[in-house]
Amino acid sequence: MSFDFDRVIPRDGTDSIKHDGRAGYFGTPDVLPLWVADMDFAVPEAITQALLARAAHPIYGYSRYPEAVFESLISWMGQRHDWRIERDWILPAPGVVPSLHAAVLAFAAAGEGVIVQPPVYYPFFSAVTGTGRQLLENPLMLRDGHYQIDFEQLESCAVHANARLLLLCSPHNPVGRVWTREELARLLDIAERHDLVVLSDEIHHDLIYPGRRHQVLAALTDNPARVVTAVAPSKTFNIPGLGLSALIVPDPARREALSKAFDLLHAGNYNPFSSAAFAAGYRNGAAWLDALMTYLAETRDFVTEFCRQNLPGIRVVEPEGTYLLWLDCRALCVQRNWDDAAMKRFFVEKARVGMNPGTVFGAGGSGFMRMNIGAPRSVIETALRRIASA
Ligand SMILES: Cc1ncc(COP(=O)(O)O)c(C=O)c1O
Numbered sequence: 001m002s003f004d005f006d007r008v009i010p011r012d013g014t015d016s017i018k019h020d021g022r023a024g025y026f027g028t029p030d031v032l033p034l035w036v037a038d039m040d041f042a043v044p045e046a047i048t049q050a051l052l053a054r055a056a057h058p059i060y061g062y063s064r065y066p067e068a069v070f071e072s073l074i075s076w077m078g079q080r081h082d083w084r085i086e087r088d089w090i091l092p093a094p095g096v097v098p099s100l101h102a103a104v105l106a107f108a109a110a111g112e113g114v115i116v117q118p119p120v121y122y123p124f125f126s127a128v129t130g131t132g133r134q135l136l137e138n139p140l141m142l143r144d145g146h147y148q149i150d151f152e153q154l155e156s157c158a159v160h161a162n163a164r165l166l167l168l169c170s171p172h173n174p175v176g177r178v179w180t181r182e183e184l185a186r187l188l189d190i191a192e193r194h195d196l197v198v199l200s201d202e203i204h205h206d207l208i209y210p211g212r213r214h215q216v217l218a219a220l221t222d223n224p225a226r227v228v229t230a231v232a233p234s235k236t237f238n239i240p241g242l243g244l245s246a247l248i249v250p251d252p253a254r255r256e257a258l259s260k261a262f263d264l265l266h267a268g269n270y271n272p273f274s275s276a277a278f279a280a281g282y283r284n285g286a287a288w289l290d291a292l293m294t295y296l297a298e299t300r301d302f303v304t305e306f307c308r309q310n311l312p313g314i315r316v317v318e319p320e321g322t323y324l325l326w327l328d329c330r331a332l333c334v335q336r337n338w339d340d341a342a343m344k345r346f347f348v349e350k351a352r353v354g355m356n357p358g359t360v361f362g363a364g365g366s367g368f369m370r371m372n373i374g375a376p377r378s379v380i381e382t383a384l385r386r387i388a389s390a
Contacts, residue, residue, distance in 0.1 A: 176319025
């Protein structure tokens with residue numbers, strides 16, 4: 001089977017945030033959009049067919065989740081992640097960010113502590129601060145170009161009298177780490193000794209580069225009761241606009257608490273199109289995904305080599321997973337005497353490339369940019385050439 005990831009599909013005028021939202025975010029529509037985390041590739045054909053088939057029935061009424069949603073996820077987790085889950089553990093959810101919020105509401109009372117590990121996807125902060133919980137930060141450590149968890153500092157956060165919940169990003173957006181079994185076992189041990197619930201956001205867990213393996217945190221233990229796993233086909237198959245995700249919650253009391261948090265806002269997402277795409281992706285998307293990862297790995301290597309040869313002030317932090325590259329531009333900033341605002345101006349106004357400034361990911365983000373390589377290689381190459389000539 002072959003898939004055409006080189007095909008450029010114009011998205012202007014589709015109300016895509018990444019494309020049509022450029023002027024609002026960057027102050028100009030004239031940037032190549034390598035920011036919001038979706039991809040400029042056509043989804044697996046099976047998903048399009050499932051959506052067309054559902055659309056052919058002309059009534060789109062209130063719907064329940066079909067069994068196919070549960071069955072397809074159980075089978076995907078077993079086959080791709082070697083984790084046997086039970087149907088009762090699955091709680092469909094309108095998205096992973098809503099799930100972060102629900103977990104914070106369910107497992108930490110107002111004023112209680114929630115641990116996050118910056119630099120990290122920015123809703124991890126707002127889920128805590130926006131709900132009146134206390135943010136406990138355990139910044140990742142950058143050692144020899146490689147990010148690591150600071151386990152000593154994590155232990156200090158966990159012994160904090162108020163600490164209740166840890167929000168884990170696995171794989172980690174934006175630094176691209178795929179945490180190892182050893183790292184996850186250490187983290188789980190700390191959670192167990194200090195009675196923390198762990199919300200493990202594994203939305204990127206299918207986007208793993210050759211030679212790495214994603215370990216589901218909950219699958220590390222025979223008693224996964226304290227772990228809540230958030231997954232979705234949205235990043236995997238490029239359908240985040242459709243919204244549906246799932247929480248996998250082995251512990252009945254924790255499941256109940258999360259259900260209550262969603263019920264409070266009546267925040268279900270019983271959307272017949274989301275369900276159709278969800279099941280079609282998990283049932284029939286494996287070959288597309290494998291081809292996608294081969295393509296992304298080649299793009300990653302291309303960007304890394306291009307920077308090495310042509311952009312000495314920019315270093316790609318080698319990602320182990322995700323289509324998000326974390327560019328270390330600190331040397332460039334030192335050479336040019338730039339602060340973060342000047343660096344952002346350079347990329348937007350001079351290079352005309354729209355990336356996320358590292359500072360939005362919190363502590364440790366200064367001097368970095370996040371580049372989304374989920375686009376045809378010709379687009380990525382144009383972006384790199386623009387940066388080089390600027
Ligand atoms: C780590 C992480 N979690 C969650 C999301 C978004 O999840 P959702 O669209 O299901 O709310 C993203 C999107 O970039 C992400 O990177």
